[in-house]
Amino acid sequence: MLHHSASSFADSHFPGVATAMKYILDVVCRVNCIFRVTQSYPLRSVSSFRLPSYSFSTGHVKGSEELSTAEYDKLSDETLENLADVFDGLGEKYNLNEEYDVQHAQGVLKVNFGSSLGTYIINRQAPNKQLWLSSPRSGPKRYDFIRARQEWVYKHDGTALHTLLEEEVSDIVQSHVTFPKR
Structure with missing residues (x-):
């Protein structure tokens, strides 16, 4: 009462x-x-x-303004070509196993380190203007191009694509490998 x-x-x-x-x-x-x-x-x-998201990107990284379609196409193609060049050279330089294979076609870069180490796949996601990475070590990640940094960045933790690849691939080949920012 x-x-x-x-x-x-x-x-x-x-x-x-x-x-x-x-x-x-x-x-x-x-x-x-x-x-x-x-x-x-x-x-x-x-x-x-979770609340609904209107974008596949989460988090905020300074300088993450939207790219035009032409800018995205140019940057993503350039990045995949540069990464493919580095991966192509790894097999010979580090005498990797016979299963090691690099394939790059139609916006998809596939790098097979063999059954014991796994396969990396990096591909374009044009609708989102992102590069997606599937890593056998760290799992899937979505990268946005950050103009201020001039690199592809995972917005959840601010890590650049080339930095993650340098860490993981250097560990695989037991020697420092450098990847371009884009």
Whole structure:
């Protein structure tokens, strides 16, 4: 009864506050419900509670203005060609196994280090103006070209594509390998 009279008092004397309190209570109840559900299910289910995204990119990196289609085409083609050149030279320089193979065609660069080390795939995603990487070591990543840095960057952590490739491939060949920024 005390709760009801306090609620009536708030409604009659402070109508805006009462409405705000009801809204806050509703939000708290919804958050509490989501919290209980996410505790009951594995982490992979938590992603279903994310807000919708209007872009495949997440995060914000300074200088990440949108590229024109012509700029994207030129930069992505140039980058894939330069990466293919580096990968082509690795087989001979480091005497990699006979399974080592580099294929570059139609916006897709595929580098097979063999069954024990896996395959890297780097491809264009023209609708998103991104380069996508599938790495046997670090998994999938989506890279946006950042004008201010003049390189392809994974917006989740700010790591450049060439930096990640240098780390992973240098580890594979047991020697420092340098990749171009673009």
